Amino acid sequence: MTHKKENGLWMSGNEAIALGACEAGVKIASGYPGTPSTEIMENLSGYQGVYTEWAPNEKVGLEVAIGASFAGVRALATMKHVGVNVAADPLFTASYTGVCGGLVIVSADDPEMHSSQNEQDNRNYAFAAKLPMLEPSDPSEAKDMVKLAFELSEDLDTPVMLRITTRVSHVKGVVTEGEKTISKAVCGINKIPGKLVMLPAMARQRRIVVEERMQKCRELAETAAFNRIEKGDTKRGFITSGVSYLYVKEAFPEAAVLKLGMCWPLPEKKIREFAAMVEELIIVEELDPFLETHIKAMGILCHGKDCIPNQGELNTAIVRLAIEPGSGPELFPAVELPNRPPNMCAGCPHRGIFYNLSRMKVFVSGDIGCYTLGFLPPLSAMDSCVCMGASVSIAHGMAKALGEDGYNKVVSVIGDSTFIHSGITGLINTVYNNSASTLIILDNRITAMTGQQHNPASGYSIKGEAASSLDLEALCRAVGVKHVYTVNPHDVVETRKVLKEALELREPSVVLSQAPCVLLPEMKARKPVSYFTNQENCVGCMSCIRLGCPALSWTAFAEGEAVSRGYRNTQKGLSKIDEILCNDCGQCASLCKFNAITRGEGKK
């Protein structure tokens, strides 16, 4: 949602990057959804004149962008920090080929792990892949820098990385619309094997070009406006970049600052000049001592991670207190309250699967998506979760290690989008090298966790236009899985039978759990009928409560209340369905043996 403010727009960092890419004349953009990067592609898909797509994973997305660049148009690839791990293979060699049309890769890092499995610092990729990296501090700068990144890419013949963090992506601020810039490249077929065919002989030649380019980039970094010295009190001077710059400005508004808009390569002369200006030099950066390590390697004395934390996000208070301990206000202590962790939605199809798994004595090898919430109580039905696609191969590895002891006891669980992202190769391995693990594919027809993005199985493109829909069952059979079952997870009891049968097999098996995400627009548009509790029939067995559905709650009886209300004196309480929250999945009804849950007439 944008809002005009005089000549400005109120935009998130991700919206601003989409606008900036558009102003830079980007023609092709590809990405895989991942918090906090997702909204860049979503917003870009709304602009005219740019082709956008969801790729099945980040490696494919980047390769699509590389192809577009080779064809001489400006191209963008977006991903979250861990997505760069997946795309690292093409990234490191695209550094050698360089570009034809400008090529920009956005890495959206997630310090503090708001929605991630690790908080890796992707500035290290710029160093390792020998690529320039720009690092904006806020939405306005993000927009300017994505445009600048395209210019640099073409001027220096290199892919350029734009590194943002959650507090840039999901921060809103005032952004000013700008002029369109024009690519210097020409769209066409470019046959330049010495540049684009990375066989050893050519790669060795390009390796030299990489060094020359980074040298040029270093020289440019010395004079470019994005690396600027802000004069001030020189008693204490700060070198900082990205969102950390904002915290420094608030904590020490009078201090001299060297703000680095480009965090790789570094402007050594400018850093020396600044270091000589100030009495005490402090490097303020989130996560790794990236700037600090390279500045210390220049032989410059400075403070950094000796006082600034190397874990989690920073903020103004953390920066101030790290440098001036005891300077903050005295704070009220936190009150202990029941936690409110995220939960699967009322009516979520995943719940039926995890309820069953929680009642079976199996090791559940989990994966990345909404269903990772199956870990939380009361279901507590996930035993490992490492990275996208890992569930399948980890289960295979465990099954091989355990041998007969693992028979019937190892299950992997993966979503449709995650399976397509990087689970398929794991399944091929399970079949090829033959282990008896069971894979459950939670097919809810959408990439749900990141906010409902289409994928190759959903039948729609990023713009919501009809697209080919991957047949998951046919795919599993094609890779050699002989035992493929399909279940409706809302029928909890029937699903249990199928899961048991699959586990008994001595060969690889797949259970396709098929029911749409309740947040899909078509699911939200329907008028769901609610279930309700016939409390006179409820015996307080808690079978339904153990589903952990937000629409179900438990009311404990006070002493003597059971008898006074006509229940058995051993009954501890009653369950109740909130008919407004209920989403008509019927899982609780399929579990109730006492006819205490009935489907109602519909909602008001």
Add this chain to the structure above:
Amino acid sequence: MNEKGNILFSGVGGQGILLASEITAYGLLSAGYDAKKSEVHGMAQRGGSVTAQLRYGKKVYSPLIEPGCVDIQMAFEMMEAVRYLPYLHKGSKVIVNTQRILPPSVATGKAVYPENVLDHLLARDIVVVPVDAFLLAREVGEVKTANVVMVGALSAFLPVDPAVFEGIIRTRVPERFREVNIQAFLAGRKVSQ
């Protein structure tokens, strides 16, 4: 009126918190302030505790509010009014929707919803403005406007002319919901005046 301020929005995923924070931000921007707002998406949106932080002033650098520096908290649920106590200070205002939403541990009988939870605020000289946003929203004819009722209650403490907010609602809300949202805004504003 204050020339700068820090507003914390807290509640439970799905309560319309982000929209309320957007309307508030539009109001402050229209009144000529710089502003920054921070949200967390992804995992945090699945029915868990949700916050948005809005800062305004002549020039805003950091998108995050420092602990002990929240001037006004908009709490859309009672327990969520107390969860961020270290961010408040003596004299902070907490506008609280007097609704209880049970977290999973309470709903499954493993924990108890704390009684008189707002006493934690009152005992520390924090100004509590209770708003029965659901009741007021129902009275104006649309329960889904509870978040706009809350914005109305907040507006009385902001350096923004109420007509500015009415104008924002008029331009932002589809016509058939326009009048009911303005009524919701005014009903909320009345609580704080």
